[in-house]
Amino acid sequence: MWSLTNAASIFLNGTSSLTYSAASDTLAATDPFTIEFWYRSIDSTSSIVDLLDTRQSGAHNEGYFVSRDQNSGIRFFLDCDSGIMDFHGAAVSSTKNGTPSYDTSSIWHYVAITKNSAAASSAFSMYFDGYSQPITWSGQQGPISGNCSISSSTDSIRFGNDAISTSTSNSLTGNLDEVRIWSTDRSTYVTSTWNQELPATGTSLVGHWPFNNTATDVATNHASSGQSGIVSFVKSSPFGHFLYQNNGNAPGLYSSVTSTGSGMQMRWRYDLNVGDSDYTSAITTSTAAWNTLGAVTIASTTATSSMTLEILDADNSNSSTVWYGNVGLWVSKSVIPTSTVDHLYLNSYYLDGNDCFIFLCPYSDLAKKTVVMHELGHALGLDHSYWGSVMNYYSDKNNPVTTLQNQDTSDYYFVWGGNQN
Numbered sequence: 001m002w003s004l005t006n007a008a009s010i011f012l013n014g015t016s017s018l019t020y021s022a023a024s025d026t027l028a029a030t031d032p033f034t035i036e037f038w039y040r041s042i043d044s045t046s047s048i049v050d051l052l053d054t055r056q057s058g059a060h061n062e063g064y065f066v067s068r069d070q071n072s073g074i075r076f077f078l079d080c081d082s083g084i085m086d087f088h089g090a091a092v093s094s095t096k097n098g099t100p101s102y103d104t105s106s107i108w109h110y111v112a113i114t115k116n117s118a119a120a121s122s123a124f125s126m127y128f129d130g131y132s133q134p135i136t137w138s139g140q141q142g143p144i145s146g147n148c149s150i151s152s153s154t155d156s157i158r159f160g161n162d163a164i165s166t167s168t169s170n171s172l173t174g175n176l177d178e179v180r181i182w183s184t185d186r187s188t189y190v191t192s193t194w195n196q197e198l199p200a201t202g203t204s205l206v207g208h209w210p211f212n213n214t215a216t217d218v219a220t221n222h223a224s225s226g227q228s229g230i231v232s233f234v235k236s237s238p239f240g241h242f243l244y245q246n247n248g249n250a251p252g253l254y255s256s257v258t259s260t261g262s263g264m265q266m267r268w269r270y271d272l273n274v275g276d277s278d279y280t281s282a283i284t285t286s287t288a289a290w291n292t293l294g295a296v297t298i299a300s301t302t303a304t305s306s307m308t309l310e311i312l313d314a315d316n317s318n319s320s321t322v323w324y325g326n327v328g329l330w331v332s333k334s335v336i337p338t339s340t341v342d343h344l345y346l347n348s349y350y351l352d353g354n355d356c357f358i359f360l361c362p363y364s365d366l367a368k369k370t371v372v373m374h375e376l377g378h379a380l381g382l383d384h385s386y387w388g389s390v391m392n393y394y395s396d397k398n399n400p401v402t403t404l405q406n407q408d409t410s411d412y413y414f415v416w417g418g419n420q421n
């Protein structure tokens with residue numbers, strides 16, 4: 001049952017890297033290209049992680065790298081025979097949506113850098129999680145000319161840390177997946193193909209590393225030409241499923257769901273706690289959204305004996321509580337020894353903005369529905385996925401995702417069965 005087709009990526013442990021020969025590859029300043037990949041950083045200490053680097057040490061370091069900087073976001077740097085292009089973007093979305101912290105939530109993100117055949121700065125575009133990003137230039141804005149790669153017998157592409165500096169390696173602790181390098185400008189395609197796996201080979205696809213249980217560049221069938229440290233395959237993948245491990249076992253029953261004679265059921269009881277707001281409407285509309293998928297019946301109960309999920313509204317006043325700082329939170333009973341059922345907390349401090357000032361203003365009814373729908377997703381066994389989904393780790397109350405998206409339903413069907421698409 002726990003067989004995830006195409007669900008693997010590589011994990012780099014903070015001291016490791018993986019290198020491939022790029023000896024026959026050339027890149028001129030007038031060549032178009034597309035570089036795209038998924039990454040997942042779980043590093044909370046390094047301010048910069050190098051994700052991909054084609055530069056070689058030598059008299060002149062032609063080549064490019066893509067890194068994630070704590071402050072400036074995704075950085076692209078290209079060094080040619082003459083001229084350098086150095087820009088960054090997605091500063092907010094790649095660093096935990098603007099809070100003064102790294103994206104430590106182990107969320108997969110998609111990055112694409114595209115270039116057309118011009119040699120000017122306007123030739124470049126950046127995409128993050130499928131969306132075009134404004135570019136900020138860091139001072140060096142070309143123009144470029146000549147070769148932008150070494151094309152020597154030792155030319156290479158390295159994943160996971162800096163290819164030139166040994167003193168500041170900027171190593172990634174986290175995952176890489178679906179690395180694709182094209183010799184064409186695919187800016188008109190990336191917004192529709194960013195969250196898909198693509199065939200192993202294709203026109204203009206010069207490098208392709210889907211890391212589905214093989215480390216080979218599937219565009220060329222070339223094996224890795226070098227490795228430092230430990231590089232391992234893991235199940236985590238942007239195209240697998242985003243699920244809580246069920247005590248390390250195959251997907252099956254999660255404790256908010258119980259198997260009954262009438263099928264799988266989640267029985268919730270809403271115990272108004274603070275009493276200054278009533279979220280019954282949000283709970284009703286969000287349970288209805290999940291119930292349309294059909295495999296698990298989510299319904300209310302008044303009996304403690306049949307309850308599997310207790311919903312409480314709570315305020316933000318007690319910093320020692322598990323839901324402190326969260327708009328909503330699902331907590332497995334396994335986390336709290338005294339709990340016999342799972343809990344779902346709805347934080348009235350944020351939802352109603354009782355102490356409202358600018359960014360804590362009240363949530364709309366639709367935004368409240370999104371919060372409850374998200375927490376019920378956790379109760380169904382779903383983990384955080386990515387931007388645009390109900391199960392993204394961050395909910396934008398001003399632009400809520402009010403209906404279940406493809407990844408949400410796909411993950412649900414994987415656990416509970418049903419009409420998979």
Ligand SMILES: [Zn+2]
Pocket residue numbers: 374378384392393
């Ligand atoms: Zn969540």
